[in-house]
Amino acid sequence: MSMNGNSPMADPTVTSTVTPAALQLLTSGGRGPLLxxxxxxxxxxxxxxxxxRNIPLDVLRxxxxxxxxxxxxxxxxVCHSGARAAQARELLADAGLSGLPVLDGGMVAWELADAPVERGPARWTLERQVRLVAGSVVLTTGLAGLVVPGLHLVGTAIGAGLTFAALTxxxxxxxLLSRLPYNRGPRADLSTAVTALRAPR
Structure with a gap:
């Protein structure tokens, strides 16, 4: 598999990625890697x-x-930007399947490269929902803190949480948001996941 950096079977600590352009080449000839x-x-x-094939991170975990x-x-x-895919790689590496490549930049980069996609009903990405919820809480508690002393500290806690999320x-x-009905769509469970993976590529 042609990728940026190291081979997918390299040391699991190596962060292998594959660019949208390289992945398009790999998948253009018919049978390619499992996505x-x-x-x-x-x-x-x-x-x-x-x-x-769709196996949500919580189901994989x-x-x-x-x-x-x-x-x-x-x-x-593959994920939206690469962060959840990197978490999936770590989960699988811990189980013995190490060094799997991640689509560099995720679906954001894939669409920017004008690569082929299949579309369904539009909805907000999980990352956008996180920004909305976190931003709304910070804004609301910041304004309310002008009236209620100490309430602005909730925004500080949110900031600390986002910093921790970035570092880890x-x-x-x-x-939490991924468990909402809006994000879950059809039920994703072990049986559904196995059926998806068994389907011919």
Whole structure:
């Protein structure tokens, strides 16, 4: 698999990525790598790469060992911007499947490259929802803090949480929002995930 940087079977600490242009070449000749999209089912239905399989990150986290037999080194991890795909790579590396490449820049970069996509009903991405909720809380508590002393500290706590999320490449607020019916779409469970992975590429 032609990628930026190191081979996908390299040291699991290596952060291998594949560019949208390189991935288009890999998938243009018919059978290519397995594209594992770890966004929520709602995000996936909105827009995804043709032929990609959707296993939301929370499903992968809960059933990683059961899904491992259906994955191999010819797998590219995809999400909105690359952050959740990187988390998925770490989960799979811990289980023994190390060094899987991540689509560099995620679906944002893929669409900017004018690469082919399949679209469904439009909805907000999880990252945009996080920005809305966090920003609204900070704005509301900041204004209310002018009247209620100390309330502005809620905004400080939100800022601390976002800083921690950036440093650890995790997001508790995002994980909570991903469980909302708006984001879940059709039910995503182990049976659905296995069926998706078994389908011919």
């Amino acid at each position: 594992l999209d770890v966004r929520t089912t709602g995000e996936f239905r909105t827009v995804h790469i043709p032929g990609a 809960a059933h990683r060992d059961d899904l491992l037999d259906h994955l191999d080194a010819e797998t590219v991890l 490449n995790t997001c508790a607020l995002g994980m």
